[in-house]
Every structure is written in structure tokens, then in C-alpha cells.
Amino acid sequence: MKKITSIMLGAALLATAPALAQSDLRASIAADYDENLEALFTHFHQNPELSHREFKTAERLAAEIRALGYDVTEGVGGTGIVAVMENGDGPTVMIRADMDGLPVKEDSGLSYASTATQEDIDGIVKPVMHACGHDMHITTLIGTARQMAARKDQWSGTLVLIGQPAEERISGARKMLEDGLYKRFPKPDYALALHVSASIPTGKLEAPLGIRASSSDSVDIIVHGVGAHGASPHKGVDPVLVASQIVVSLQSVVSRTIAPQEAGVITVGAIHGGTKHNIIGDRVEMQLTVRSNNPEVREKLLDSIDRVAEGVAISMGVPKKLMPEVIRSKTETTPPTINDRETAEIVRAVFTDTFGDDVLWEEPREGMGAEDFAYFVTPDTGVKGVYFNVGGTPAEKVDDAPSHHSPFFKIEPEPSIKMGVEAMTSAAIKLFDLPE
Ligand SMILES: [Zn+2]
Ligand SMILES: [Zn+2]
Structure with missing residues (x-):
């Protein structure tokens, strides 16, 4: 009787192993949020920089990721950074975060609102604000970098993380490619990126099967x-x-x-x-x-x-x-950003496995926003891309949420960063199981 019990217990443990790994990941992200990510987000929020002028942002991002054991190159396509971690045979997966703020004077009412100003590329000094949430993206990239480095036993291949300049001028992605992103560094088989969205409730993820940006x-x-x-x-x-x-x-x-x-x-x-x-x-x-x-x-x-x-x-x-x-x-x-259908289906399955069947946000797009992530994944690159959104506003406030690029823009950092890191880490680990 005793023997049977231990076998049954063993089987039960085996069956719940992925769930245990997931709860371990969630706990680890929560601890990292308290220890590092919350302060990092506040730092980036209070120190936004304009497109092509992301000097200190890139420096900090590079230092944080280098400290985790990545091989980091700075100054790619201007202020861009590329971090590589080689971990045996397997595909190359790239994760991109855009770094730039906007020439907007913040009026969000947040205690940590930006009062920064900076000389723009036209020589004019302007107020600067992370009015699109790219501070969430770089914070999430650092969180993801830490989880991927701590979980090298769960994936095999090459991980490339990039901090991209000047998304708001839709020119930073192209500049990085022109500076040899896919020649000087391992060319990805798969590419992932996320955007926090003020018009999607926290706790939701949106990962379209096709068109993601115009x-x-x-x-x-x-x-x-x-x-x-x-x-x-x-x-x-x-x-x-x-x-x-x-x-x-x-x-x-x-x-x-x-x-x-x-x-x-x-x-x-x-x-x-x-x-x-x-x-x-x-x-x-x-x-x-x-x-x-x-x-x-x-x-x-x-x-x-x-x-x-x-x-x-x-x-x-x-x-x-x-x-x-x-x-x-x-x-x-910039061309349209179109998710690779097959890869997007896999990523969506990871999201529902991780967060539950109702995690996906399926509202149709209304406007025709654009994104220069498109350059990394255009058909001629052969790179299969998935770009997803992470909800950033509590559900009860979504209807009145100020839009991106407005002085009133704000997101809820804790739930969106935690979910962003977990979604990105889980998706990346899964992509390393796919063929090169
Ligand atoms: Zn924007
Ligand atoms: Zn944006």
C-alpha cells in the first residue's frame, strides 16, 4: 500500500511538473519586481529620452543586461543595443524592446511623473515623456533577460535581446538592420516583441494571427x-x-x-x-x-x-x-507588421496554457497605428515574428483611459510588467522547441 502511494505521488508530481515550473517562474518574477523592476520602471519613467537620443537609457539597459551574463554590444544603428546569450544548439530567438519617449509634457498626475527636457535632433529643447509606455518595454526586457538567464536548462539555442532606438520616428529598426543587425549578430529564426496598451485591461493579452500594425x-x-x-x-x-x-x-x-x-x-x-x-x-x-x-x-x-x-x-x-x-x-x-500565423498560434496556446482560456483579448482593431518592428520580420527576411499587446489599464478604467501619446497617458506598471515578463519568457522558451 505504501509503495503504491509513492508511485502515485511520483506520477502526480510528474504530471504537475510544468505547472510547478510556471508557479516558480511567477514567484521569481514577483520577487524580481519587488527587488529590481519596480525601481527600474520608475527610473526609466522619470528619465525618458527622445528618438535617436536614448543615450542614458541604452547605457542603463546595456549595464543591466550585461550584469546577467549576456554579451552586449552598444551603438548599433545609433543608440541601439544587442545582447546575445549562446546556449547550445537550437534556433535563434530575438526579443525586441523599443526605448524612446516622446516630446510631450507629462500631465498624468502620477507621483513619479517626468519633468525631463532634452534637446531634440532639430536642436530644440523639448519636454519628454514616456507617453507610449516604452519604459514598460525596456523594464520587461530586463526582467525577461533575468528569467531566461536563470532558466538555461529549459531552453537550447541562441537568445538575442535588442534595445531599439526611435520607434516613434519609425526609423530605428531600419537603422539597426542597416548597421548589420542580421549580419554582425546571429540572425533570428523567430522574433518577439510586446507593447503595453492603455486600451486593453490588465490581465489580458492580444496576439493577432495576422495584421498587428498598419x-x-x-x-x-x-x-x-x-x-x-x-x-x-x-x-x-x-x-x-x-x-x-x-x-x-x-x-x-x-x-x-x-x-x-x-x-x-x-x-x-x-x-x-x-x-x-x-x-x-x-x-x-x-x-x-x-x-x-x-x-x-x-x-x-x-x-x-x-x-x-x-x-x-x-x-x-x-x-x-x-x-x-x-x-x-x-x-x-514602414511596411505593415503581420504576425506569422503558425507561430502566433503557438504563442497564443502558450498564453492560454499559462494564464487561462480567457486571457486573450479579441476585439477588432479600430485605428491604423504603425510600428517599425515590421522591418525585422518582413517576408524577405525569413524571420517569423509575433508582436503582442499586454493590457495596461484596470478593467473598470479602460473606457476612460487616456490614449497613447497624450500628456495624460499612464499604465499600471505592476500587473503589466509582471504579465509581460511571464508571457515573453514562456513564449520564448516555447519557441526554442521549434525547428531552426
Ligand atoms: Zn507610440
Ligand atoms: Zn509605442
């Missing part, structure tokens, strides 16, 4: 006219009227040229022209953002802008040599 392109239009006296419009060509007509005509592009089931946005975010009430000027400058969820629609929208600008100018009598200049930004441009 493409984004900044476009400038310079409309030329022929200056004249405001009282003699027939002597000139009014660029303000031409530009106004272009704004109106652009509204028909999405409604009349894109298939109704497809999504697209053309927003004219800025328009500047003229000097005085009674002068017809000779120049108007317009700034547009263009969003889509697939490459064909993206090309169609961009081509339509060329066509509308020129067509309107011709119809309004702008001389041929003064046709509008349409300039597509070479730096503010």
Missing part, C-alpha cells in the same frame, strides 16, 4: 502657384485654392479606388501657405500620413496622391513647369 508613409506635397495681389486673382494662380482642392480630392481615393473591404487612410495633417490677407502667395506645403494593411493597397494609395496632385493642378491652370512636387519620405516609412 503600414505608414509620410508624404509631403509642395504646391506651387503664381503670386499676385489678393484683389487681382486673375493675374496669378492661387496655390491655396489648388491645395484646398487637392485635400478634398484626396478624400475620394479611399472611398472610390480601394475595394470596400480593404482599409486605408490618407490624412492631411498639416497645411501651410501664404503670408498675408491680401497677397496670393506662390507656395503651399502639405504633410500627409498614409496607412494601409497590405502592400498593393499601399502602392495604390501612394500612386493616387501623385495622380490627384498633378491632375488637380492641371485642371486649375497651374503652369506645366510648376506642377506640385510629391515627396515620399525615405525615413518615415
Whole structure:
């Protein structure tokens, strides 16, 4: 009888081994939060830095991760950092955290609100705030780095952690790749990233099977006219009227040229022209953002802008040599971020196994936000990516939560960081079981 009992006990222990490992992971993250992560988050929150200017953030991130035994390289693509831990045969998994804050004056009412200012790349000193939650991302990366280093017996392969600059200018990811991220360091088979979301309740994770973020392109239009006296419009060509007509005509592009089931946005975010009430000027400058969820629609929208600008100018009598200049930004441009379906299914299963069947947040996307994580996982890289969201606002406050990038933005650090580290660590360990 005694023997049977011990065998049964052994079997029961065996069956609950993964659950034990999970509760051990959760306890370890909770202890790390109290000892390190809470203070680190407060530090990063109070010391935000602007895109491409993440000097101290990168230095601290590098020091924290180096102390955990990773081989850390700084200055990749500007202020980017790359940390590598080799741990035997197996796939290479990359985890990315973006580091930059925004030129926003914090008005969140938090006791640890930022009062920081910094000189931006344009030479102007601006207030700085982590108004998108990237302070949560870097804190979570450090927490994940610690758990992965402590669990080397649970995975085999190469782990690459990156601190990425300038996500908010959608240029940091490309800069890191141009600086040899996939050539100087082990190229990943899989890539993971997370974003905290103020519009998702704490305790929830969102991991779409396909589109996670839209493409984004900044476009400038310079409309030329022929200056004249405001009282003699027939002597000139009014660029303000031409530009106004272009704004109106652009509204028909999405409604009349894109298939109704497809999504697209053309927003004219800025328009500047003229000097005085009674002068017809000779120049108007317009700034547009263009969003889509697939490459064909993206090309169609961009081509339509060329066509509308020129067509309107011709119809309004702008001389041929003064046709509008349409300039597509070479730096503010990113493809859509599309999760690899098969890998996303595996990651979602890890999340439900870890946190329960109701953990997944399945609300449809409303806006067309963009993300430059896309560059790391575009089809031509061959890297299978999963980008997921972590809830950051208590459920009862979600409906009134201030949006990202606003002075009032805030998230609940403790539940989102703890869940972020556990979700990321569990997903990464699972990906190391997959083929290279
Ligand atoms: Zn943002
Ligand atoms: Zn962000």
C-alpha cells in the first residue's frame, strides 16, 4: 500500500511538473519586481529620452543586461543595443524592446511623473515623456533577460535581446538592420516583441494571427502657384485654392479606388501657405500620413496622391513647369507588421496554457497605428515574428483611459510588467522547441 502511494505521488508530481515550473517562474518574477523592476520602471519613467537620443537609457539597459551574463554590444544603428546569450544548439530567438519617449509634457498626475527636457535632433529643447509606455518595454526586457538567464536548462539555442532606438520616428529598426543587425549578430529564426496598451485591461493579452500594425508613409506635397495681389486673382494662380482642392480630392481615393473591404487612410495633417490677407502667395506645403494593411493597397494609395496632385493642378491652370512636387519620405516609412500565423498560434496556446482560456483579448482593431518592428520580420527576411499587446489599464478604467501619446497617458506598471515578463519568457522558451 505504501509503495503504491509513492508511485502515485511520483506520477502526480510528474504530471504537475510544468505547472510547478510556471508557479516558480511567477514567484521569481514577483520577487524580481519587488527587488529590481519596480525601481527600474520608475527610473526609466522619470528619465525618458527622445528618438535617436536614448543615450542614458541604452547605457542603463546595456549595464543591466550585461550584469546577467549576456554579451552586449552598444551603438548599433545609433543608440541601439544587442545582447546575445549562446546556449547550445537550437534556433535563434530575438526579443525586441523599443526605448524612446516622446516630446510631450507629462500631465498624468502620477507621483513619479517626468519633468525631463532634452534637446531634440532639430536642436530644440523639448519636454519628454514616456507617453507610449516604452519604459514598460525596456523594464520587461530586463526582467525577461533575468528569467531566461536563470532558466538555461529549459531552453537550447541562441537568445538575442535588442534595445531599439526611435520607434516613434519609425526609423530605428531600419537603422539597426542597416548597421548589420542580421549580419554582425546571429540572425533570428523567430522574433518577439510586446507593447503595453492603455486600451486593453490588465490581465489580458492580444496576439493577432495576422495584421498587428498598419503600414505608414509620410508624404509631403509642395504646391506651387503664381503670386499676385489678393484683389487681382486673375493675374496669378492661387496655390491655396489648388491645395484646398487637392485635400478634398484626396478624400475620394479611399472611398472610390480601394475595394470596400480593404482599409486605408490618407490624412492631411498639416497645411501651410501664404503670408498675408491680401497677397496670393506662390507656395503651399502639405504633410500627409498614409496607412494601409497590405502592400498593393499601399502602392495604390501612394500612386493616387501623385495622380490627384498633378491632375488637380492641371485642371486649375497651374503652369506645366510648376506642377506640385510629391515627396515620399525615405525615413518615415514602414511596411505593415503581420504576425506569422503558425507561430502566433503557438504563442497564443502558450498564453492560454499559462494564464487561462480567457486571457486573450479579441476585439477588432479600430485605428491604423504603425510600428517599425515590421522591418525585422518582413517576408524577405525569413524571420517569423509575433508582436503582442499586454493590457495596461484596470478593467473598470479602460473606457476612460487616456490614449497613447497624450500628456495624460499612464499604465499600471505592476500587473503589466509582471504579465509581460511571464508571457515573453514562456513564449520564448516555447519557441526554442521549434525547428531552426
Ligand atoms: Zn507610440
Ligand atoms: Zn509605442
